[in-house]
Amino acid sequence: MNRQQMIKTVESLNNLPTLPMVAMEMNRMLQDIETPIERLVVVLERDQATVVKILRLVNSSFFGFRNRVTNLRHAVTLLGYGTVQNAVVTVSVIDTLKLKNELKGFNISGFWSHAIGVAVMCRHLAECTRLAPAEEAFTAGLLHDIGKVVLINVFPDLFKRIMEEIKANRTTFYMAERQLGSWPHTRIGSHLARRWMLPETLEKSIQYHHGTTGPAETLSMVSLVRVADTLVNIMDDRAGYRLDADTLPAAIRDPMVNALKNSADWFPAVKEEMATATDFFKQG
Template structure:
């Protein structure tokens, strides 16, 4: 069953209500003349968001001795960019926490997978002196949103996708494209573009499984894409919220060359052993937003 991507895209009319606040906050945080009071007021309008944001700011990973009790205080202590990431964490939970049956992901698994990829992306960004580790975090968090849009098509066609992988030796995303007419990267980036996400986030969604195409088609920020591509691969290898497509993607090792990291770290095995250490941070973040 080959679907027309435009037909599927037309069905996804509206930006989920929750993302309106995130996009508004993200746009404000990109504005150099941002007004802290105005930003605090917008976030404070949403009580649940404020509560989760403050809990995240007070988590062990930031290690403040005095408790942060207002959004304004949180912005002053952590800075705009970190607050933007945490707003996305809190808001994306409402969308990414649902079960994604076509990929055999139970409730909470895409969420766990996405948070893991976000934390790994930020770690790799810092390690490789990428200019904006918090944007790497958001890019890692949102790279698989296309799965939400096509899971029913994948579910119906899962055996055809598997057969295509087995007979042609291609990756899951290439088999999706062959069987359905498009893959979760293409639909996810088309939707992100429709929702006016920043172009670099649209690109990381579009190319996170197709590194060669990114280079050939002139992806604007290859270093960011390299970070998200490697973080995605490690997320899958470590099995954090892994669905039926878990190990069916190829990592393009050329991406390591763009990271500008020491020879000692420049192997997937070494990076994986470093990422394992981030489990506490990931579990804490998930626990806070889940209200545990």
């Protein structure tokens, strides 16, 4: 199947993974800062499973509030609309993207470990560089490879060929896709993000995280995800990855290089946070 056939297949699919209705409605509402908090709480309370997960998240080490938060309205007030949106998306995506197909050589647990590791790294880099809101950076990092899950479920034979190409030539997943002429996971993931009505910043960070370009208004987030993804892949000793700061946009290069210069100081703590976050989110 060639690239054009893949595009037509993905765009015509009616059975792509869908976020819960509460997450879709929250996405719409939280992009309007005029939305009353009472209305947000009413919508969220329709899905008690999501409420429980948000309260777990609020009371986790990620936020470090001294007093336990047991009330949803209080949680929304403490976190703010942007963080609540990202929390809803985060817990919904992990629940939604389940594998329908089991493929030899692909470990879904490893996939989520990588995604959460990139999310934690992305949030840390955002905090160091001030290039983007930290919690939005976490969500962007978490979502960057969602196209791979669609690829496995819809094009399992192609996915196997990509994995074989990676092993044979010690290359990256994205470069193997290009070698085989397939529609890349970045574009498939971007298509899914549009279906889910996610904010443009998240959609573009999925689409462009393997490139050196992107829309000017989302370039900071795209660059954060790209660097975080590269660093985590290098940490995991995956072949084909190297960080070249010279390819970063000029306005982003200096703060990113400054953050990376001090990596020996912050890396152990970030690595520990990755392990904590992986345990937390895999608990469901």
